[in-house]
Amino acid sequence: MRAAIRIGVVYFRHLLKYKNNTDRSGMAEVITKRDQDYAKWYNDLVLKADLAEHSDVRGCMVIKPHGYAIWEKMQSALDAMFKATGHVNAYFPLFIPKSYLAKEASHVEGFAKECAVVTHYRLKSDPVHGIIVDPDAKLEEELIVRPTSETIIWNTYRGWVKSYRDLPLLINQWANVVRWEMRTRLFLRTAEFLWQEGHTAHATKEEAVEETERMLDVYATFAEEWLAMPVIKGIKTASERFAGAVDTYCIEAMMQDGKALQAGTSHFLGQNFAKAFDVVFTTKENRQEHVWATSWGVSTRLMGALIMTHSDDNGLVIPPKLAPVQVVVIPIAKNEEQLAAIRAYIEPVLAAMRAKGITVKFDDDDKKKPGWKFAEYELKGFPVRIAIGPRDMENGTVEVARRDTLEKQVMQTVDLAEKVDNLLTAIQSNLYEKALALRERYTRSVDGYDEFKVAIEEGGFIYAHWDGTAQTEEKVKNETKATIRCIPLGGTASPGKCMVTGAPSARRVIFARAY
């Protein structure tokens, strides 16, 4: 990988597929090829597809309109799914008193190293430095910028929960959080990120576990049906568990480079936070009991997952269900009259598409040329492009190009809305199938540790037996950089022997190198 970086960037133009004689080295919009340097490809793509850029604040990004529009689609789909499962939204403060964070021992231990802390509340002008933090404005108790909200929320829930009649409490919040990461990557790991965090309180352990699993299912369904990204549901090992949780469930996805990405987590928190914050309720039988808790979240990291699951060397590929605009229509006109004719020609089709709920953009911007638009929309991942020129008007046709396969075909305008609707559905499922095929191609079972070491170099998911100890997990991580992504749920558990120690193992777990 390092060698690849030193080779430098070999510029490419996807147009070379069609015109192979032009020197494109001077073109502005270029991205590195995946097989040349995957990390650089990812970075180029985020920037060139106009999804986000680095801000002047280290580790923080600016999410640009195109990227934010995709995030908004994710939000609205997820939000509807949360509401459908009985949850409501609320909002809790950005700042958390330091003392709250300290109340749950393993929680604070997990987050302490990456907290931003507010110590003062005022600035003042200074003859030498212009403006300084006013030393007289020191906060009595420092405030932590939330890295997650369990503590402030559970402190609040104490006042809300008195009786079994107040339960369950099913609340979600959309928010930003800050984790002072040492190393950041656009969308995948930023110091500030956007997410949702659900926090629920239940009367019984069974109910809380059920909730934890229900939300994991919601995430899995969202990932597969909207992101078109196959995921594996599983449980984290103790070392990968959320700080403060009894059990952490996750969905794991495989990126095109064979690395794993945790795409969502759902935690069964037991009574840990209820005990730390003294959240007690009276049962039907008039007993005082601590409530049972869950929390679950997905973040703007899903943007990274989306990019690395579907996109190619030509740019972004967005599944139709998450595309801000599903169909872009590009007129090819020599003059104003021709443009007007095209507009009249296609208007009924646009109306029919919109009536079907398809989002369409008719790009009649005459300051950009058709060829430029083709390349631009391809780079930005619009699922379907329709081009219309004089020839089409003569023939009653349009040219339809699909982003996922780059195939173009001429279609009659008759029933075009219907055909495009079907095409969008086909693209959505094709993307899922392609991603699933990739995952299957790079998934295998191994039994011996030597065999494992070879396999892990080739990437992908490796199913292997593990003796259940943290020591073995640690050893594998140190020697191969692979971690246990999860203990998969469901399927049949066939016992065996740990590939490292030979000790008995109840079932295979998934090892991979991960983001």
Added chain:
RNA sequence: CGGGGCGUAGCGUAGCCCGGUAUCGCGCCUGCUUUGGGAGCAGGAGGUCGUCAGUUCGAAUCUGGCCGCCCCGACCA
């Protein structure tokens, strides 16, 4: 926090070793011709060379400090 790389116009860069105020491409502006895969020609605008100090008649170039960013690792969603 370690290792590597880099800061020159909006973007990407040349120049640096061998000091003489800056190269080229893209983009931008104007005009004409163009428009079915990032158009062509002509003209034009745009730079305190990251920052501070030093050496020098003279610094993008040499010396030292500082700041910032990117990539790789440790940590993590």
